[in-house]
Amino acid sequence: MELVEGSTLKEVASLEQPDEAHVVRWAGELLRLIDHVSGRSSVVIRELRPVNIILTDDSQLKVMDIGMSRLLRGGTIPGKSKTRPELRALGGCLYELLTQIPAPELSDRPIAGELFRRVNLVNPDVSEEIADAVERMVDPLSEPFKSSEEVKLNLGLAGQPIPKREKKEKARKKEELFDPERIDPAEEKAALRTLIIVVSLVAVFLFGIILWEKNKHSLDKQGPLLTGPPAPRPKNFKWTPASRALKEYLDDLGGYAWYERTALNAHTLISRKHHVQAATNTDFMKQLSNKVIPNYQKFYDNLRSIVIPNDEIRKVHDEYVTGARLLLTGYREQRKALVANSVTDLDRANVYISQGNLHIGLWVQGVRNLEKKYGVYDTEEETTRH
Amino acid sequence: MLSPGDVLENRFEIEDVIRRTEAFTLYRANDRDKKRAVLLREMPVTARERDKAVKQFLAEAQARMNVKHVLLPEVYAAFTSDTCTS
Numbered sequence: 481m482e483l484v485e486g487s488t489l490k491e492v493a494s495l496e497q498p499d500e501a502h503v504v505r506w507a508g509e510l511l512r513l514i515d516h517v518s519g520r521s522s523v524v525i526r527e528l529r530p531v532n533i534i535l536t537d538d539s540q541l542k543v544m545d546i547g548m549s550r551l552l553r554g555g556t557i558p559g560k561s562k563t564r565p566e567l568r569a570l571g572g573c574l575y576e577l578l579t580q581i582p583a584p585e586l587s588d589r590p591i592a593g594e595l596f597r598r599v600n601l602v603n604p605d606v607s608e609e610i611a612d613a614v615e616r617m618v619d620p621l622s623e624p625f626k627s628s629e630e631v632k633l634n635l636g637l638a639g640q641p642i643p644k645r646e647k648k649e650k651a652r653k654k655e656e657l658f659d660p661e662r663i664d665p666a667e668e669k670a671a672l673r674t675l676i677i678v679v680s681l682v683a684v685f686l687f688g689i690i691l692w693e694k695n696k697h698s699l700d701k702q703g704p705l706l707t708g709p710p711a712p713r714p715k716n717f718k719w720t721p722a723s724r725a726l727k728e729y730l731d732d733l734g735g736y737a738w739y740e741r742t743a744l745n746a747h748t749l750i751s752r753k754h755h756v757q758a759a760t761n762t763d764f765m766k767q768l769s770n771k772v773i774p775n776y777q778k779f780y781d782n783l784r785s786i787v788i789p790n791d792e793i794r795k796v797h798d799e800y801v802t803g804a805r806l807l808l809t810g811y812r813e814q815r816k817a818l819v820a821n822s823v824t825d826l827d828r829a830n831v832y833i834s835q836g837n838l839h840i841g842l843w844v845q846g847v848r849n850l851e852k853k854y855g856v857y858d859t860e861e862e863t864t865r866h
Numbered sequence: 867m868l869s870p871g872d873v874l875e876n877r878f879e880i881e882d883v884i885r886r887t888e889a890f891t892l893y894r895a896n897d898r899d900k901k902r903a904v905l906l907r908e909m910p911v912t913a914r915e916r917d918k919a920v921k922q923f924l925a926e927a928q929a930r931m932n933v934k935h936v937l938l939p940e941v942y943a944a945f946t947s948d949t950c951t952s
Contacts, residue, residue: 481904481906481907482939483903483905510937542937544939
């Protein structure tokens with residue numbers, strides 16, 4: 481069979497307890513597999529174990545063994561359980577991922593079954609809703625789910641978008657429809673019209689990307705911190721408590737700039753590489769984990785520790801703190817999204833980053849206004865600008 | 867049990883053992899025909915249960931080959947040999 485390289489979910493979970501959101505997302509993918517298999521063949525999945533599921537280097541799940549069993553005549557399956565075996569298998573898998581212990585081998589007869597411990601009694605971080613859903617899948621004494629749709633609903637997965645790679649498969653199938661041998665002349669016109677619309681949309685999309693890149697680069701050049709030549713100090717300039725406070729504030733920031741610059745440079749570098757697919761998700765995650773997040777965290781902590789006596793400066797500084805918090809959250813969410821291979825989550829992470837940059841832009845404007853108001857800078861007295 | 871260098875079906879050359887369990891052994895192998903690395907699963911059976919087990923294995927493997935999904939690694943071949951059932 482196809483050679484798959486990566487780590488089993490058991491290994492992944494043993495390194496770091498996956499949070500509920502990840503496990504639920506994986507459950508969504510496995511449910512789609514269950515639907516696919518049960519809808520197209522006379523076989524059922526009887527086994528879904530973390531040790532048999534591989535998370536590849538590009539964060540894709542691969543189920544190496546589904547413990548397949550053929551349906552008996554009449555559409556029944558061996559065993560007495562009222563729960564569909566594939567849903568029971570999924571429940572066992574989720575139980576193990578959320579608790580790090582294998583699901584108990586529960587018999588249909590309570591007297592022979594091992595005692596069932598609710599998932600959130602073992603792992604208190606698991607919500608009641610998810611614990612309920614897993615219990616209904618695993619414990620034969622609970623009310624069984626009748627369908628995978630019901631499971632999705634109870635796991636909060638109903639209406640979740642299809643992952644990108646499945647979209648790609650669907651797109652590939654759609655492309656087959658454009659094969660001239662398969663299209664009659666009447667359909668050909670419709671196909672051509674669709675093609676024109678698609679090409680137009682792609683052109684608009686590409687134009688948008690070009691604009692975005694252009695803006696992004698100009699933002700990069702500008703940076704979240706102040707740049708550009710300092711304004712000359714007015715001839716009649718005299719230091720005041722406010723102007724001294726602003727200078728000290730900017731000097732303080734200069735002391736922490738290294739952390740911010742290191743994080744932002746690392747992020748910009750890997751984002752661009754990633755954009756042209758020169759880096760894998762693993763590279764991106766490593767860079768986020770090793771450089772971007774730790775350095776930005778240090779910068780953010782230092783930012784919060786700055787004491788500012790001047791109300792006006794403090795108000796402007798608060799914008800920076802808010803922006804930095806949003807950026808940090810965005811970087812963390814990016815890492816989570818990459819682990820889960822979720823385009824939706826990646827989009828959400830990018831929203832945090834955009835909002836963060838907006839607040840930092842407000843801070844830049846605020847500081848420039850204060851500089852003008854207090855007339856702080858001159859070329860002789862070096863004031864740190866980053 | 868197979869060793870590195872063993873060739874099955876005049877096609878799959880064993881390169882390394884990846885994992886060994888009570889039920890099966892996984893090998894990394896080289897598919898000489900397609901010139902690609904593959905995963906080979908050996909499922910040994912005893913002589914007593916051979917006929918029944920082989921029949922069931924081949925039936926399930928055939929059914930598995932017909933199921934294609936992005937989450938399932940593709941199964942390229944299923945066969946039996948005198949030394950192993952793969």
